[in-house]
Amino acid sequence: MHSYRVAVIGAGYVGLTAAACFASLGHHVVCADVDESKIARLRRGLIDIVEPELAELVAESVAAGRLTFVYGAPAAVVDAEAVFLCVPTPMGEGGMADLAAVESVTDQVRDLLPAGTVLVNKSTVPVGTAARLAALVGRPDVAVVSNPEFLREGSAVRDFLNPDRIVVGSDDRVAAERITALYARLGAPTVLTDAASAEMVKYAANCFLAMKLSYINAIAELCERLGADIGDVTAGMGYDRRIGPSFLRPGPGWGGSCLPKDVHALLRVADATGFDFDLLDATLKVNDRQVERVLDKVCAACGIAPGGSLDGVRLGLLGLTFKANTNDLRDSPALAVARALRERGAELVAYDPSQVNTDPAVFGELLTLVGDPYQAAKDVTAVVLLTEWQEFRTLDWGQIADSLAEPVVVDTRNHVDPDVLSRVGINWYGVGTAPRLVDTVPAVTR
Numbered sequence: 001m002h003s004y005r006v007a008v009i010g011a012g013y014v015g016l017t018a019a020a021c022f023a024s025l026g027h028h029v030v031c032a033d034v035d036e037s038k039i040a041r042l043r044r045g046l047i048d049i050v051e052p053e054l055a056e057l058v059a060e061s062v063a064a065g066r067l068t069f070v071y072g073a074p075a076a077v078v079d080a081e082a083v084f085l086c087v088p089t090p091m092g093e094g095g096m097a098d099l100a101a102v103e104s105v106t107d108q109v110r111d112l113l114p115a116g117t118v119l120v121n122k123s124t125v126p127v128g129t130a131a132r133l134a135a136l137v138g139r140p141d142v143a144v145v146s147n148p149e150f151l152r153e154g155s156a157v158r159d160f161l162n163p164d165r166i167v168v169g170s171d172d173r174v175a176a177e178r179i180t181a182l183y184a185r186l187g188a189p190t191v192l193t194d195a196a197s198a199e200m201v202k203y204a205a206n207c208f209l210a211m212k213l214s215y216i217n218a219i220a221e222l223c224e225r226l227g228a229d230i231g232d233v234t235a236g237m238g239y240d241r242r243i244g245p246s247f248l249r250p251g252p253g254w255g256g257s258c259l260p261k262d263v264h265a266l267l268r269v270a271d272a273t274g275f276d277f278d279l280l281d282a283t284l285k286v287n288d289r290q291v292e293r294v295l296d297k298v299c300a301a302c303g304i305a306p307g308g309s310l311d312g313v314r315l316g317l318l319g320l321t322f323k324a325n326t327n328d329l330r331d332s333p334a335l336a337v338a339r340a341l342r343e344r345g346a347e348l349v350a351y352d353p354s355q356v357n358t359d360p361a362v363f364g365e366l367l368t369l370v371g372d373p374y375q376a377a378k379d380v381t382a383v384v385l386l387t388e389w390q391e392f393r394t395l396d397w398g399q400i401a402d403s404l405a406e407p408v409v410v411d412t413r414n415h416v417d418p419d420v421l422s423r424v425g426i427n428w429y430g431v432g433t434a435p436r437l438v439d440t441v442p443a444v445t446r
């Protein structure tokens, strides 16, 4: 297989993962970032983000001489055959994607790109961006290709190396095929298309996932009202191959650095074309209600009227990141719940297994961060589980039962086994299912 000289601009979740994975596929990669201290740390082998397998892969690639880090995009591109843009596209004014970083990098490198280089955009951008970048580059000898990324945080390396599909879009077919060749060893299904369609795939996929989650959270709410069990309902739905079992777990709402911003961006884009995307609008509305739902559940579990004050009620939070296996707090539903609980007057003690623990100052007045789950559960009226970290399943719940002021766990992700909690005398309040109260458990099974 031909080994390419690749530049990756942006050393974040997508860029660093792509850089290490391309290197592991045999390519020679230069990875650049505008954050000088991040580059200095990467050169010393220090990685800021928590991502399984990433540190090992980076170290191996550096040791094999296939991955280097440089400061600034210009230094990375001068010898590259393919330049991947992996820079942020955060939510901008009115919900639109902010393309400042993508455009600034393109502007910085356009005169430095060797003839024949392919500029590949991996950042999530609205339809039409590849065409805009091509105009900005303004060189017939440089093609622009869209190659959206579908990895998830927490399993970024695994997702990158075992993709469900690879999407490559360009109005220059030859350039698109060259980019496809970079991934040849992965043997993944590949969709080769035009740039606009590739850009659309990314938003269509993320917004569909958000819609699936809002749908299942709404069904969970209905299950509670009607006396059905969401676990059995999603099992019954998931066996249908047209629906599939994944992305059916109810929770405190979907968050993270991408789904929310991408839903807002597609809504704005639709709006600009005069299309009323009310389905997507409802997806957002259902999600916005989730925090209030969690608060109602906490109140119910603590014997407080819905909407009532939580003044002086001490709560222990388990998990703060937007999902497990990451230290990413961006748009975390757990933090949104924490803020809402605090606004109602609750005193919060929290534990998170990721490295958010290293900087307790980040949380200021919001909560007291502690170093282990047992401290978070000490003398609290209820434990509120917000993130599905595996270690929460295997805690010593007997020890926690002894330290709780009241025997109450609100499990916003149906993550722990209610039988285990019942056995040690803890009342469990899940989502989309009846609470498991100790008094209702036959004594023989306790």
Ligand SMILES: NC(=O)C1=CN([C@@H]2O[C@H](COP(=O)(O)OP(=O)(O)OC[C@H]3O[C@@H](n4cnc5c(N)ncnc54)[C@H](O)[C@@H]3O)[C@@H](O)[C@H]2O)C=CC1
Pocket: 009, 010, 011, 012, 013, 014, 015, 032, 033, 034, 035, 038, 072, 073, 086, 087, 088, 089, 101, 104, 105, 122, 123, 124, 125, 149, 150, 151, 152, 153, 257, 258
């Ligand atoms: N985080 C995720 O799981 C996924 C993100 N995406 C998309 O990929 C893009 C990047 O996202 P993340 O990797 O999460 O962002 P990130 O914030 O983790 O990393 C972006 C990196 O780009 C650097 N950067 C910013 N401006 C720069 C410039 N002018 N020159 C060089 N470096 C610059 C930043 O310092 C940072 O290290 C976004 O468009 C996002 O929507 C797509 C799929 C998955």
Ligand SMILES: O=C(O)[C@H]1O[C@H](OP(=O)(O)OP(=O)(O)OC[C@H]2O[C@@H](n3ccc(=O)[nH]c3=O)[C@H](O)[C@@H]2O)[C@H](O)[C@@H](O)[C@@H]1O
Pocket: 124, 149, 150, 151, 152, 153, 154, 206, 209, 213, 246, 247, 248, 249, 250, 251, 252, 253, 254, 255, 256, 257, 258, 259, 322, 323, 324, 333
């Ligand atoms: O564009 C992106 O950045 C990425 O966005 C999501 O990935 P990610 O944000 O890492 O996280 P997800 O696993 O999708 O979870 C998103 C949110 O939904 C929640 N979720 C997920 C699955 C589920 O069954 N239930 C549920 O509540 C998570 O807890 C989290 O808050 C997509 O899954 C990726 O394919 C995409 O590449």
